[in-house]
Amino acid sequence: MTTDQARARLRAWARGRVIEALRPRRTGFAEARGELGALRDRLRTAEQRVDTLALRADRTPLSLATTIHAAHHRHPGVQAAFARRGLPACLDCPVGADESLGEAAFAEGFDADELLAELQALLGR
Numbered sequence: 001m002t003t004d005q006a007r008a009r010l011r012a013w014a015r016g017r018v019i020e021a022l023r024p025r026r027t028g029f030a031e032a033r034g035e036l037g038a039l040r041d042r043l044r045t046a047e048q049r050v051d052t053l054a055l056r057a058d059r060t061p062l063s064l065a066t067t068i069h070a071a072h073h074r075h076p077g078v079q080a081a082f083a084r085r086g087l088p089a090c091l092d093c094p095v096g097a098d099e100s101l102g103e104a105a106f107a108e109g110f111d112a113d114e115l116l117a118e119l120q121a122l123l124g125r
Contacts, residue, residue, distance in 0.1 A: 062119050064102030064112055068093075071101060077122045085110045 001009075052073050062071055068087070072078050086108055101119075105112035 062101070062116060062123065064105075064116060065100050068096035068099050068101065068104055071119060072096070075119075075122045078119060081115065081118050081122065085115060 062074065068082070072082070085105075087104060099107075101115060102112050105115060
């Protein structure tokens with residue numbers, strides 16, 4: 001047997017021993033990984049709730065420069081106001097994070113001031 005063959009056999013034997021030694025711990029690692037994933041999901045949900053509550057607590061008036069997503073998060077009734085103007089899925093649209101109310105009104109062809117008045121009424125202003 002050559003030196004290279006002996007090394008290869010020794011590596012294979014050592015690898016087998018390590019795998020055998022770690023086998024009982026595999027289940028624990030998988031469970032911990034699952035728990036970590038669940039905690040990450042709960043944290044993400046909590047962060048989204050905090051963001052939404054912070055936006056709803058915001059008392060600054062809406063303007064034509066307010067983004068679609070920011071307006072959506074200010075009041076649950078905003079979605080219905082947008083849907084009446086042909087913008088039903090704005091929260092799913094990545095453009096809504098950057099597009100302002102004024103830009104949306106121009107692009108979709110509805111009266112921006114009328115939308116703004118309706119949204120301000122929803123917010124009690």
